[in-house]
Amino acid sequence: MKAPLFEFPSYQYEIKDWEFKKKGLLNRINKQNFIRCEMHNQNYEVDRGTSGKNYLHYFRELVYNELNEFCEEAKVTCKMTDCWTVRYQKGDYQHVHNHRGWGFSGLLFVEFDPEVHSPPCFVAPWQEPRTDTTSISPLSGVNEGSLFIFPSFCLHYVNPNQSRKRRVVTSFDLLPETPEHQTINKIV
Numbered sequence: 001m002k003a004p005l006f007e008f009p010s011y012q013y014e015i016k017d018w019e020f021k022k023k024g025l026l027n028r029i030n031k032q033n034f035i036r037c038e039m040h041n042q043n044y045e046v047d048r049g050t051s052g053k054n055y056l057h058y059f060r061e062l063v064y065n066e067l068n069e070f071c072e073e074a075k076v077t078c079k080m081t082d083c084w085t086v087r088y089q090k091g092d093y094q095h096v097h098n099h100r101g102w103g104f105s106g107l108l109f110v111e112f113d114p115e116v117h118s119p120p121c122f123v124a125p126w127q128e129p130r131t132d133t134t135s136i137s138p139l140s141g142v143n144e145g146s147l148f149i150f151p152s153f154c155l156h157y158v159n160p161n162q163s164r165k166r167r168v169v170t171s172f173d174l175l176p177e178t179p180e181h182q183t184i185n186k187i188v
C-alpha cells in the first residue's frame with residue numbers, strides 16, 4: 001500500500017458572488033498604471049511596483065471568506081503583504097519563476113476563458129523517481145473567479161496567450177505567522 005511521507009499543500013476555491021465582485025475588482029484594476037515587462041525572456045503587463053496601487057485593502061476583503069477557509073484547512077495564520085495584477089495580451093507569457101522560499105502564494109483568475117486561455121503550469125519540486133524526469137502539471141479546472149493557493153517556493157510559468165482575448169490574473173503572497181522563537185525581527 002501507499003505510505004506517503006509528504007504532501008504538496010495546494011488549495012483551490014471558487015469566489016462566491018464572483019460576477020458582482022469581478023466588476024468591483026476590474027474597476028479598480030483598470031485604473032492602475034501598468035508597465036510592460038519585457039526583461040528576462042518574458043512579456044506581460046504588471047502593476048506591481050507602480051505608484052498609486054490602492055486596491056490591496058479591497059482585494060483582501062474580496063477573498064476574505066475563501067482565505068479564511070484556506071487558513072483553517074492549511075492550519076496556518078497568514079498575512080497578505082502585497083497583491084498585484086498581471087495582464088497577458090496576445091503572445092504574452094511568463095518565464096519559470098517562484099515567489100520566495102517559504103509561505104504561500106495565490107492566483108485569482110479575473111479574466112480567464114478556459115476555451116482559449118491556458119492555465120499556469122507548475123513544476124514538481126522533486127524529480128520523478130520512476131523516469132528521472134521533471135514533472136510539469138498544468139493547473140486543471142480553473143475558471144474566472146477561481147482562487148489557487150500554492151507554496152511560494154514552487155516553480156511555475158505561463159505559456160504564451162494564443163488569443164486576442166486578454167488574460168488577467170491577480171497574484172498575492174501570504175506570509176505565515178511563525179512561532180515566537182522563529183520571528184525574524186526578534187531582538188535578542
Ligand SMILES: [Fe+2]
Nearest residue numbers: 097098156171
Ligand atoms: Fe508567479
